[in-house]
Amino acid sequence: MFPTALTVVLVLLVILAIVAVSMTVKIVPQARAGIVERFGKYRATLPAGLNIVMPFVDKVRYMIDTREQVVSFPPQPVITEDNLTVSIDTVIYFQVTDPVSATYEIANYIQAIEQLTMTTLRNIIGGMSLEHALTSRDQINSGLRGELDGATGKWGIRVNRVELKGIDPPPSISDAMEKQMRAERDKRAAILTAEGERQSAILSAEGSKQASILTAEGEKQAQILNAQADRQASILRAQGEGQAIQTVFQAIHDGNPDQKLLAYQYLQTLPKIAQGENASTWIVPAELTKALGSIGGAIGTVPVDGGGSKKRVDMEAPVVEETEDDAGTQEAVEAALEAAKDAEGPGATPKSRPAPDAE
Known part of the structure; x- marks a missing residue:
């Protein structure tokens, strides 16, 4: 069944209406602006949203992005x-x-x-x-x-x-600049290295200086202590020698030695003579008795009591360290030596007993 003329006209009118509406209603997106022209001339700018224009007359020519x-x-x-x-x-x-x-x-x-x-x-x-x-x-x-x-x-x-x-x-300039920068970095590295070595040398010198000062101070203190120790040792040795001299001197006078004791001491001394490096040969006298008698006559008669010091020495007493009486100790030693010389001299007149004849 063929459509009638009225139906065709109605369809055309509907299509025309749809086209007219689409040309009338314009939707502009956000951040856009529509430029409307009427017959090729600018008419208006459409903002974002729903807009109405004249169909078949107005036309959105450009859509401008305002972002x-x-x-x-x-x-x-x-x-x-x-x-x-x-x-x-x-x-x-x-x-x-x-x-x-x-x-x-x-x-x-x-x-x-x-x-x-x-x-x-x-x-x-x-x-x-x-x-x-x-x-x-x-x-x-x-x-x-x-x-x-x-x-x-x-x-x-x-x-x-x-x-x-x-x-x-340019590449050539880039290479030259790179070489220049490398040279600058090498220069700064050398400067920093030199500064580090300089600081290290200064610190090492300061450390050596301090070490030398401390070493010198230590040596000074050590020398002072050694000197004090030597002084104390010398004082103690002098005191010991003084006491030993007094003890020997007292023992000699308390024992009243005779010619036989002197001969015995002579016999004990003879082997010691041969102990020397240069004493390779030594001679014992044939007349040993006469030799001993001549030695006794040369020495003189040993006194029974030489009139020496009667001070008794305590053998068990410890040696006392005296640092304040050095002069007194020295005087005591000298007095003991003088007394021993006086007792053993040929001009002494102490009491003595006659020596027996040598056999």
């Missing part, structure tokens, strides 16, 4: 003040603040920003040396942003930030 955008430009060759070519790539952060100006004031604002960035960058880098350019990125960024923001303001675009991604000098 901040990031554009990275490829590396561009730039000549520095010292005639060195470096490659610089940049990153631009910008935002469309006026969609109408961005649409009708410039045909392609992205390309315009790129070209403006390159020309401005050449002007700035051209007045700097390579070392200055490598160490002045903040200065370059600030100058480039100011120039771009001033030039793109009439296009309804605000440049928020400009960053230099990299500044690449």
